[in-house]
Amino acid sequence: MINFLFSLYKRQMRKITCYFVLLLCLTVLNTSIPLIFKFLFDKFLFTHNNIESVLLIIVILILILFAVLNFINPLLNNRIINNSNIYLRRMLMKKIQKGYILNVHQNKGKILQTIENDVPYCQSILTSIIFELFTITLSFCIVLVILFNMNLQLSLYLVITFPIYIVLYIVFGKKAEFINEQYLFKRDSLFNNINNIIANISILKGGIKVNRDFHDEYEEDIKGIYKWYNKQGVNSGFVAFCYSLLQGIIMILVIVLGTKMVITKQLTIGSFIAFIMYSFNFFGPVSQIIGSLIGMKIAIVSIKRVYSILSFSDEIEGDLKNSHSLKIKEGIININNLNCSIDGSKTILKGVNANFKRGKINFIVGENGVGKTTLLYSIFRLYQVEKNKIFIDNIDLNEYSLNNLRSSIGFAFQNPQFIHDEIKYILNFESINRELLSDETIYDFIQNFKHDFDDKKNINELSGGKKQLLSFLYSLSSFPKILILDEPFSNMDDKTKHDCIGFLRTICDKITILLITHNNEDILSTDNVVKLEKNLKREKNAINRKLSNY
The missing domain is CATH 3.40.50.300 (P-loop containing nucleotide triphosphate hydrolases)
Incomplete structure (x- = not known):
């Protein structure tokens, strides 16, 4: 499966490289903005006259640059994903044409759902999950170093949440993977039942037992999809709730202690503002890292489905060279x-x-x-x-x-x-x-x-x-x-x-x-x-x- 993904990414290596560099630039800029503001506020705000307009222009230019890069980022990512989607869907259609008819018939629902819904994960797992996971982790490490340099005591309050986040990932990551597998299975089954209902619509209009059988299966599948989709929401919601609760408790503690440090002049106003901004950059990446890791587990389920279809045996061509x-x-x-x-x-x-x-x-x-x-x-x-x-x-x-x-x-x-x-x-x-x-x-x-x-x-x-x-x-x-x-x-x-x-x-x-x-x-x-x-x-x-x- 790794070779399959590598061959897919190799087709757009230049675009993927440009996208990765763009993400790195955004990461550096994102982590630098609070430091720039700290420097400007502490060095110029109260020491120079008529400096406010210059500071405002600099801030606006920085924000415009940040906005432009954020505009280009999703456009390039979408272009890469769309190109890969077209390529993979063509490959899957060729595989259907070349594969044995029994494989196609036995996996009809899975094939159609995979072409429509699972294909995008093959590319997005790299650009939207792995790359972002790398840049988020990089950003998190930079932020962590900056926070420790700013104030060791306040930083330690943030770090104590690490073990809790790890436990949440282990528990809810496995659960998310299992829920997604069950959801996809029910989705394939529903599609097959819809096909059967449409193909047999004439006889289903009668009052015979097969009518009830078809609709019972249909009802079972839509209830199954509702059940597992609902569990996806509950799982995601509970993870978000835990993250928000932890973040809220720790931020209240940081703000209270930081305010006292400013009053006692152990911390400058600029440093305190920068620390608060970086604190949000601390919790944001942690939540995103856990979310990306869980998302990777879900994406791998879909990628395995695509790969399993592309691995169907081809019909044997002619035996002779001529x-x-x-x-x-x-x-x-x-x-x-x-x-x-x-x-x-x-x-x-x-x-x-x-x-x-x-x-x-x-x-x-x-x-x-x-x-x-x-x-x-x-x-x-x-x-x-x-x-x-x-x-x-x-x-x-x-x-x-x-x-x-x-x-x-x-x-x-x-x-x-x-x-x-x-x-x-x-x-x-x-x-x-x-x-x-x-x-x-x-x-x-x-x-x-x-x-x-x-x-x-x-x-x-x-x-x-x-x-x-x-x-x-x-x-x-x-x-x-x-x-x-x-x-x-x-x-x-x-x-x-x-x-x-x-x-x-x-x-x-x-x-x-x-x-x-x-x-x-x-x-x-x-x-x-x-x-x-x-x-x-x-x-x-x-x-x-x-x-x-x-």
């Missing part, structure tokens, strides 16, 4: 004794053998849960596949680069997935031309359905069948070598479904087509049928009923 030059030509698929398990535990496919060829539609049939979708995902390499198990054009699947493999495969799901909400960005009919598709048959088919979407702008305006149609057309628009279809017509009306399957039969000599279906009426006797059963054996043309013709 994998990026290997491209699919015909898309003929041969599967040899394929085994596939999820999370390395539950075996979904075992000993599957199949051949998918051109010239006919390759149907994949079987009961729910036997691994039909898993088989297609394996060909698409969303799941890891052992060597010498799947071959495309007699070349091991793992020898193709992921980019060349997936750019040659069109994919349509039963539940369509789209990157954009607006239809025009998903399938821009105006930009599609014969040259792009390099096949007039596909071009004409897509254009025939253009008017089905003329009166719609957003995906959410489409019915389930229209969404499937749009997804199917999009899968064709790149004229892929292989077309993988996972129950893509289940919500379509009979005519549209008939047209789509009929069209597939006209292009199956140009594209290798794999189609999952639960409807045997879609299948002709001339089609290639792979049937997966719970004993995980393949049977060819094992359909025990009369097959319909188109």
Whole structure:
């Protein structure tokens, strides 16, 4: 994790260095102002005539310089943090694209919350916590030396609070870290539940038990967030209360004793004013140091979350050095004794053998849960596949680069997935031309359905069948070598479904087509049928009923 943070900071080393120097200047100026005032008051205020205007100008200039530096300081810090945030969010998106699909699905809530809320801590822990902790500590040490030089007796009253501050940090720092971990866990859980509620909103409008289950989980999460967020406030408030109480008691003692010293002329007025100002600079840094140390513990929790996502294993690229030059030509698929398990535990496919060829539609049939979708995902390499198990054009699947493999495969799901909400960005009919598709048959088919979407702008305006149609057309628009279809017509009306399957039969000599279906009426006797059963054996043309013709 240290190397990860160092590589992040290295990208903006100049800006970070400038920011650190600026903080040091502010620290020196901040600790010098009381001394400057002491010098001016003691040396000139009562010893020179008409000096008040000069002193006022000097004080104003010092304050202006201090204000300007304080103005530049947060601007530069924000620029550094924003640059790092953009970089990290891009890195996380690349990791999502390169990582295994199971990792992404299992950590969906955590990933989204991390990108939004945890990323800023990766940079701010350096500029807003560690740097400030260093300058505050430096300022505190300088102030402590000055106070002891001014008056040893009064300084000792301030120092006796040290052990109490240390105890407060040890107790409340650990508590703050634990509270933040629980808060983030509940926040991730709430996000997942919100997604589930939105995805199942239709069924949740009914009065069935699942409605109560979803809302019970939702209520539990929002109450959990309230509980832990409230504990954060209580923890912070109690720490602040203890600091203020200590500071108030000690300052009253210092003011009373200091006043007596001024009256007995053991202390000058200038020294007394400077001591009081430095006393506040003593308590302020102590509180800030403890607060920064507690804040660091909280930030580390978020940084670990970012690092854990960036540590997801990437999908394995092509095995051969020339994998990026290997491209699919015909898309003929041969599967040899394929085994596939999820999370390395539950075996979904075992000993599957199949051949998918051109010239006919390759149907994949079987009961729910036997691994039909898993088989297609394996060909698409969303799941890891052992060597010498799947071959495309007699070349091991793992020898193709992921980019060349997936750019040659069109994919349509039963539940369509789209990157954009607006239809025009998903399938821009105006930009599609014969040259792009390099096949007039596909071009004409897509254009025939253009008017089905003329009166719609957003995906959410489409019915389930229209969404499937749009997804199917999009899968064709790149004229892929292989077309993988996972129950893509289940919500379509009979005519549209008939047209789509009929069209597939006209292009199956140009594209290798794999189609999952639960409807045997879609299948002709001339089609290639792979049937997966719970004993995980393949049977060819094992359909025990009369097959319909188109």
